[in-house]
Amino acid sequence: MESLTPTQEFLQKHYTERYEITVGADLTVTTRELTRTDYNEIDVDPVPYVCMRVGEEYFFSVSLEKNPSADAFFERLDREPLNVVLKDDRTGRRIGEIPWDGLPEEDEAGKASPKDLLLIDGNLLAVCCDEYAGLFTKIGRIEFSSDEEFAQAFANGDAEIEMFIEWTE
DSSP, X not given: OOOOOHHHHHHHHHOOOOEEEEEOTTXXXXXXXXXXXXXXXXXXXXXXXXXXEETTTEXXXXXXXXXXXXXXXXXXXXXXXXXXXXXXXXXSEEEEEOSOOXXXXXXXXXXXXXXXXXEETTTEEEEESSOXXXXXXXXXXXXXXXXXXXXXXXXXXXXXXXXXXXXXX
């Protein structure tokens, strides 16, 4: 049997039903639950999933914000995976320098919540583990993880992460 990619494992774990959604000319929307035999009949464009691996044990999906910084981050990530060590800065964040220059800086004063992904000064990536207030650009959020799983992944101070794009087939 062919092994599944991390994204396929994630989707299999979290999504059990598939639906076909049709929008008519009069803008009426209809949905239909698909059977297993329907899956192969539908032509679907590949969809990107932003993935984060923390150490060897934890795997998360990340949803990105709709802003120029997040768009630029995605474009870079689509070209090459990001490997970075996020250090515990004792302010409720794990933060590390990313090796990419030229990401748009849109830092504004704001409040961030646990699981938020922040870009600071255009070259620092931070994951919020606690409430945080400061200057930053929110570029994403870790999704589909329990609070316990998230806390365990970032519990031991510094965290080695890998971020990459996984495309559906």
